[in-house]
Amino acid sequence: MVISVLYVDDEEALCDLATRFLNKEPDISCVSVTSAKKALKSLQFEQYDILVTDYQMPGMDGLCLLKEISIRNIDIPVILFTGRGREEVAIEAFNLGATFYVQKGDPVTVQFQELVHKIRIGVDRNRTRKKLIESEQRFRSFFTHTLLGSAILDADARIIEANDYLCCLLGYEKTDLVNTYWPDLFNKGMDSDAGEEKRNFKGIRTGQYDTLHQKPDGTYIALRIALSPILEGTKISGYSLLISDINAEFKLKEQYEELVESRAIVTEHENSIRTVLNALDDCGLLLDLSGNILYFNTKAADFLGISNDSGDTVLFDYLSESDQKILKKGFSLALHLGEDQSVITAKGNQRYEWTVHPIKERKSFEGRIVLFCRDITEIHEIMEELEISRERYRQFAEFLPQSLFEINRDGTIAYLNPHGRTVFQVTHADLSQGIHYEQFIPEQYREFLQNYVYESFLGKDGEPVEVQLLRATQEIFPAFIQTISIREKGDITRIRGIVIDLTEIRREEQARHELEEKYRTLIENAREIIIVSQDETIQFVNPLGALVTKYSPDELIGKPFSQFIHPEDKQLVYENYVRRIDDPTYQEDYLFRFIDREGGIHWVKTHAIRIVWEGKPATLNMLSEITELIQAQEALKESESRLSSVLNFLPDPTFAVNKNGEVIVWNQIIEKFLHTTGSQILGHHKNEVARLLYGVHRPLLVDLLENEGIDIPDNYQIHRHEKDMVIADVMIVKPEGAPQYLWGKARPLYNQKGEVIGAIESIRDITDRKMIEENLTMVNQKLNLFSSITRHDIRNQLSLIFLAIDNISTGSLTLSNQDYIKKIEESSVRIQNFIDLAREYQEIGVSRPVWNPVLQTFFDVASSLNCVVSCDPGTCKCKNVYVYSDPLIKKVFFNIVDNTVKYATRTPEISVKCQETVDGLIFTIMDNGPGIPEGEKELIFTKGYGSGTGLGLFLVREILGITGMQIRETGLYGKGARFEILIPPGKYLHR
Template sequence: MNSEADIHVLHVDDEPDFAELTAEFLKREDDNFTVTTATSASEGLEHLSCGDFDCIVSDYDMPTQNGIEFLKSVRKNSPDLPFVLFTGKGSEEIAGEAISAGVTDYLQKKRVADQYTVLANRLRNAVERYRAEKERKRQRKAIETAQEGISILNQDGEYIYVNQAYADIYGYDPDEMEGKHWELIYPDSDTAMVRDVILPTVAEDGYWSGETTGLRADGTTFVEDHTVAQTDTSELVCSVRDRSVEQEQEMALTQFRTLVETLNDPVYVLDETGHFEYVNDAFIEIVGYDRERIIGASPTLIKSSEVVDRSEDHLGRLLSSNGPDSVQFEIEVQPAKGEPIPCEDHMGVLPYEGESFEGSVGILRDISERKERKQELEQTNTVLRTIVENLPMGVLVEDAERDVLMANDQLGETLGVPINSEEVIGRDCATAAEEFKPRFTDPEAFIEVISERLEHRELAQNEELQLTDGRVLERDYVPYTLPEGEANIWLYRDVTARKQQRQELEQANEFLSQTQTVADVGGWELDRRTGSLRWTEEVYRIHGVNIDFEPTVENAVGFYHPEDQTTIQDAVERVLTDGEPYDLESRIVTADDEVRWVRTRGEPWREDGKIVGVRGTFQDITQRIERQQRLEEFASVVSHDLRNPLNVATGHLGLVADECDSDHLDSVRRALERMEALIEDLLALARDNKEVTDTQPVDLATIADRCRENVQMEQGRVITTVDRTVWADSGRLKQVFENLFRNAAEHGGSEVTVTVGELADGFYVEDDGAGIPLDERNAVFEVGYSQSANGTGFGLNIVKQIVDAHDWQIRVTDGTDGGARFEITNVNFVDK
């Protein structure tokens, strides 16, 4: 701390050299000067907000804000702080404006060394006056707000001043006592003692202290501690304290100190000026400062300016007329050493003395562990949420209290009921289950089995449930440990059509129980508010880095191949700006400099209707890409190395046919045509083994009619009874119809009739041929299967691949007239 002789000066001048020169001369004039310099008014205000200064010296002509404007800013919070305008631009107008604005002194810069002597003297005088006035105000305030009763008597023994505490002790108002004689407050039996003992002692020694008996306005008496002192002007200053009240206060204070000293939580008391008046040992321990350093200091000692402002806002709420009795809020405490400590501040106001605000009291609680647990929970929930939202099944997660922690949109689609995943969060799971059960053929069993098996923390794996709409669901249950307790994860998947769903569900269960990603799919999340990026373990593995690696937007983009970085950046930006999801296949360069292919998907993450980030999945597809590349290489070989010799053979066959006539030539021609068909189907298999990403509305009747023209069916015909439009890849759907028409012509004869008709959720293609035996229907889609000597065995396999790529389903059954019927379902129709 500075002594009374020390003078801390804030010098603001936009010329740093002059400011440093002034500081040096002031130091030479008086070692007690300490000068802090600033080169602008804004920098000066910043220094003033976080430091204690005894006076300010400022230039006038400065950019942005001149000296008088700076003075007006200072006067808003420091109306009495000495402010000397030390400027090279002197004029009566400036001086007058400065005086009107409340400047303490005005001094013009000169090119003489003694100007600094003048400046130093004026600063010393201004600071002395400032400190003296500050002390007088403090004394006056101390008298006016003191709990001790204080009065002043003139030479005639009459009251000329009485503070409120003094008047309260005797049961009067101050104005009732002023002008009255001191005998007003003594019983008749004690006035002689005052005249004969107290007043003579004061006249001789200037001071007397002891016990007297006080007389209240209501006639009651009490024992009081009484002190009388004589001033230089022969006035008497009296101080009185009611011993009974003092004893009660001392007892209450002792109890308060005993209580807070035994508390493990840090306790502090701020006086009416906002400075520390009291702290307990626990407070000293957490902040790491000595008690002497804390008492009298501003909260800026342990808090940032932002935290101090927030605390003052909360104090303002407490002091408002309809404010609460106490407030609770989170802050960060900056100890003498180490990182900031997150704390919970419970703040209240000290009891008022009359109308006077006495200060505030607070209790701090270190919430570091709670914050860490909360952060751990948020991270766990974030990873879990990313997984839940991207799982291809209905998922509902319960917390330890059996309330819904999260659910995905797929849950409603799977159960066949409208569910808003956001609205269901926080609801009681039992209540939610009651709403779901009408969808099941055995609703009571649906509820009972949950309650019974939850009690023992076990449930049958892959349990099948029958829905009223005929679909079959597979349900699974996974215990899941969260930081706050045991959670339950319910998994629902439609297993009516796909046999592979059981295997995928088991993979999902294994992941959830081990807190890993589903199969080889990783999850990631980008929070645009904080710029933070989070990965699941699978993403770390794909990139070839360990879990200690801290992903950022920059280094994540850096993993992508240079030629793909702009593409992925643009895709993420479109999600953030337009909410447009993406599904990309790109290259990355791993930490081991290995180039790999990945499929990355991203979709908008919304809160309160606003896009706050991107969430998505990340999957290594290197093997698939390499297999696809090999297929494409194979297709190239087939197209070039087989077709060219085939074309040559076909050409020479034509020449031979012109020169001679032989029955063997037809066999050769059929063999060459057979080879051409094989090559076409092999190319289709090699090039079309990929997902459908570009769909558009396609009219089924129109495309069926066009495909009829491309297939040789002799006298065969195609009847189209469907009038629907579907979302599909037009080129690949064309292959479906052509292959099915060709299959019907090969197996149904020259006069086969093919019908294209409509189903509730799709369409069918049937013929009136011989049909497909029941025991062979599972094999018709396998590569190489054909009932015809002219068939390649690839056509129906190509159909199956294209149907799967559209996420449709296909099955073989009997036709209306005994032929084969291919039903394609799970089709998305375009609404009319």
């Protein structure tokens, strides 16, 4: 099968020779194009087996072509064909999906033979891959649509794929099954003869077996599982799983086993019932649902008159018609509810209780009824007497002034007297419908009162307790409650209790407590020391006062207040006390010091008023301690003094500001750096520092500390910007016009408590270091480009020479010898041009930039070329302008003017002008040539563009970039070229 190849290379001659070489192979058909864009267009309309592309091409290189193929989802293997020494390119190419990377080298025939070999391997791999994809798609179709639960497990028995039927069968979503450990889902199995059980060393059960699986919803399903290992050689690489539903089969088996069990236990159960009936002292019978007597004890025989010779007998034949109706109703309720039912029958003065017990514990014995009967005549008489007693008790309870209640064992309220109905706001009709006592208990007391009632039913009469209860209106009220047990024949049948409503009592107590609490809270939680002074002695002090003075209240009360005042302030305090006693309107605040028990001195600010204390004049003094504030103020003054002393010895210009932005420190080095003394700047706002540094008001580094969202000036290069530190570089222009680079660092100033009290900024002149760094960057750029020129462009030309020589020597001629010799000469000339241009390029940046008169330099260069140069004296402002540039600025002007002369269709005319803007100085060069098309205005400055070497305007941009200058073309096509050179501030001056 013929392999179709699309070959891409921007060198037309090399592209042509490579195509001819590949087409000589019997199984290869090669088509070539000279750009990546043409290759993409060809791939859009034609199908190829493989793509071979060069790396370095103008516009879109080989790597960009790889990215675009990936974005457009084009399925084609790609070989990157380029020069040696580009291992980093090979790595990136493989990351982008390249199939192979082939290096160009010597001899050329060998390198193309290697390319042919890699083409065949790449196409063969791609065809094999597509077949595998088709095979996998067929398998996935079967895997997805089969009516068996299917899954694939990895070597660790974790599910890596499961079909929809398996997810439905097990009751899981697919996302829940994937990556789940298989034994965790099925750790309980059933005995099965379906297959031999095997377990490997990991404990994974293989083979065929049955198991019972519980779904996430709690239901069970019976499954048959077949788990087989997938082998690669002798190693298990995974497992294949098939699961089928055997739930119907499992249920049939379960029903059969239950039937066998039922037959075995019927006889045993019936014998047990007969034994129980024989042991009873009361009448007992075993009946079927129709009332047929299956068995009866001797008591039943005597009571009903049944003999063993009676044969098949029906119970109802031995009862009166009224008793039959009562008993049949009990049978019906018992069978319907599945619970025991008791009914009463009468015979003269005798009373009998019948208990109907339906058998429901065993399915095998359903449809049987056990019937008991006992004489309750004596019990009935006692109950009647008890009811009479209860009626008298209730009549007494109706008149009690407390709430009286009774609770049944099921928790319903059996009785609530009128007072209780008023308290709980319920009616007698409400109680008759059945109200549970928990309805009147708030949630927070529910567990406590449940236990309290439960213990009463156990016979533990409770002590009176105070709780909270609920009225029917959901109003909560406080109450006392106490209960006692009510016994009938030794059994506790209900409990009785009394409730006392404490609402009014607690309301009065709460009002009194709240009043006391307000005054107590006010005094104890006051943030000031509160002291009452009378007759020059302390009559009252609050807890804070005792705490601060370190005396107990008893040690302070009754003592002269002057005993605790600092000697220097005693007269001041005494005079204010006397004046306040004499003049009730006097309220002036003042500061003084007092001494605590340990001799500590405290500063306080006092506010006092005159009051009446126990019938006599006194002063109420509220003292706010301000010791820390006084100490902080003193410490701040001392700290600023120490900081100023330390910073004066720093080698870098340094200043500090306080929180208000005022300069508080100005060291000796910054005095010399900015020619400003401390006396001239201290106390001024930091904006004055910015003016001294930059000539205008703009943010300092200390400003960036205060606000991270502040707009940062363009000439700042921020290295670190955090809340507690800013480090940055900044470029400024000296008065004489030279650029100067400064390094700065700013940090907050903190006091001993860690509070920010200001900021400090240090400055360092790093102009020399910056110049060195810029030179190093420029040298690296030159080395990279120089390497690219010599390695790629020259090697491409050598490849053309070697291919031409190979065709001549082997006789594989597609052109004449003269044509091949011409191609060799052209390639040799281009190699010589590349070497000459590389030598020119390496001179860029060798010499230190200098100040050059821009207009004079341009006129000197243009005078050596055949053109007319003009400058309108009224508009040209370049006469006294100097620019800071590389000495090769002359080469810049030469290349621009040379292009004008080269492409001119008439006598070339050039005009220049200068214009100063906010972004810098614009030096404009305009000609009367054909101009530059709109789509090529930026391409003309790229390496390799144009009909010549493609390096002229590229070198122009490189030379200007050394000192930060930029160039762009802004002319109108057809009306001439217009080159604008932008010179940034600091890189030009007027002389």
